[in-house]
Amino acid sequence: MRTSTSLLLGGVALLAALPALLTAGLLNAAVQMLIAALFASAYGQLAGRAGMLSFGHAAYFGVGAFATVHAMDALNGAGLLPTPLMPLVGAAAGLGFGVVAGWFATQRSGTAFAMITLAIAELLHALAPQLKSLFGGESGISVMRTPAWGFNFGSTTQVYYLTLVWVLLSLALLYFHTRTSAGRLTLGLRENSHRLRFLGYDVHRLGVSAFAISGLFSGVAGALQVLANESANYVVFEAHVSASVVLNSYIGGVGVFLGPALGAALMSFFGYAVSDATQAWLLYQGVLFVLVMMFMPEGLVGLGGAAARRVKQLGASRAPPLLLLWLLAVLLLAAGAVFLVELLQRLCSQDYRALARAAAGWPPVTMFGQSWAAVGLATWIWPLGLLAGGGSLLAFAQRRLQMKEAQA
Structure with missing residues (x-):
């Protein structure tokens, strides 16, 4: 109180x-x-x-x-x-x-x-x-x-x-x-x-x-x-x-x-x-x-309660590293999703399509202060890599949570 x-x-x-x-x-x-x-x-x-x-x-x-x-x-x-x-x-x-x-x-x-x-x-x-x-x-x-x-x-x-x-x-x-x-x-x-x-x-x-x-x-x-x-x-x-x-x-x-x-x-x-x-x-x-x-x-206010319950369930020493893993996984997934959405939004816009027709090709896309090749491998590896990394880390955190719950 x-x-x-x-x-x-x-x-x-x-x-x-x-x-x-x-x-x-x-x-x-x-x-x-x-x-x-x-x-x-x-x-x-x-x-x-x-x-x-x-x-x-x-x-x-x-x-x-x-x-x-x-x-x-x-x-x-x-x-x-x-x-x-x-x-x-x-x-x-x-x-x-x-x-x-x-x-x-x-x-x-x-x-x-x-x-x-x-x-x-x-x-x-x-x-x-x-x-x-x-x-x-x-x-x-x-x-x-x-x-x-x-x-x-x-x-x-x-x-x-x-x-x-x-x-x-x-x-x-x-x-x-x-x-x-x-x-x-x-x-x-x-x-x-x-x-x-x-x-x-x-x-x-x-x-x-x-x-x-x-x-x-x-x-x-x-x-x-x-x-x-x-x-x-x-x-x-x-x-x-x-x-x-x-x-x-x-x-x-x-x-x-x-x-x-x-x-x-x-x-x-x-x-x-x-x-x-x-x-x-x-x-x-x-x-x-x-x-x-x-x-x-x-809702978002439930995050604090959920974190407190995890700390109480797993202990003050074991819960924080697991919560940090979850947070890092969410950040990676969010970064990958934002990158992919912004890239697709620009590629599908009318301005870009008009520019592509005028250039008879795929001009680069400007995002986050940098120029990205629309058909470049690196351009697509970044968002897919972030999504894959975030998903893998999330799955790892889930397995660790299950293991610690079994030990608790």
């Missing part, structure tokens, strides 16, 4: 110090990471804790965003709702829409529930371009942050701290909800809803409340997005927004409270850092999701 508290306080201190450590561009990326973390945490309360898989959670994020942008335009960030309190509008909109949508969606469970949530989000996405007075059409709606409480919110640092305060407050409230009786009953929805019904609880009402709470904090995330960008566009209702929060939550670990937040922050940073370097970054994200689902169902 003390270790968890120390790590949590250290993480908060690091987040508070980021403006002094990062450039303005990286600080903007940090703002987006915080918003994505809150959105994923709100989704995790529904999918991870209540066991209800939603495929259309962009609807509540978007409703919160557009409610906030209209409130900022109407109130001008003054009066009872100055700029720092604008996320309350997103929270109210997300909660209200979550109650209505949740009442319908939770009439069913499983696949039918997931399809209903997807239909609701797609309905909003289809209607938004037609309702230009509400959603602003293709150009969206733009507003400006107005000064309040002695802050002008014109700098990235002030926007970052405003976002950080709201994200930490929201996460604290979400955690507090998990410790209440209602939060524990929500967990029962995932484990055995039939038993809850047998005990006399209104399972439908519990499902609606879980859905509404998730919608509330998704609306806060949408409001923070508006405060950060000073605009809202109906693209927030698109399917990729809903897909992103599902991927991020499960990659991080939807069964752990901060797992979705960690996954969202890491994948947001990954997109920011890698999207300019390669056109295949979405492929890497998808492959990572598949691998996590196949081999790490607890």
